[in-house]
Amino acid sequence: MSEPFPVVIAVDEQSAIAIDLDRWSTLATEAFRSQGMVAGECNLLFVDDDTIHDLNREHMGKDRPTDVLSFPLDGADASHPDDLIGDIVVCPVVAAANAPNHAGEGHHGGNVDDELALLIVHGVLHLLGHDHQDDAEAALMEGLEQEILALHHR
Secondary structure (H helix, E strand, C coil), X not given: CCCCCCEEEEEECCCCCCCCHHHHHHHHHHHHHHCCCCXXXXXXXXXXXXHHHHHHHHHHCCCCCCCEEEEECCHHHCCCCCCEEEEEEECHHHHHHHXXXXXXXXXXXXXXXXXXXXXXXXXHHHHCCCCCCCHHHHHHHHHHHHHHHHHHCC
């Protein structure tokens, strides 16, 4: 019998940047598994800048596009296949614009590929309850991101 794992359903709702849905779905699944998740479902959505701008304004109160948003539902408590871990929404256009700013940080090459990988792992960790509201939380989250990326992206 195969080892259980969360199901990540990836959907590309934008057309500006080519997205390999299988690749990014696999990265998200491996990120969940690395954190002990063995069940549940997550939606991974790639959207345009207008859509993420609307979501950011509606849910975060910030009137601008952003690179990633996470919407936890059952989160880390997901323990059955039908549980909904949550949604990760990524904007590839914003990711592409931000990518050069992260060059050299944690082996980030400053390219869209590395930026998308970072954002997906970042979104997974948010769904599991991690945050970066203070320095200690940020350091823990960044360490986990780099660990997951080293194992499953690079």
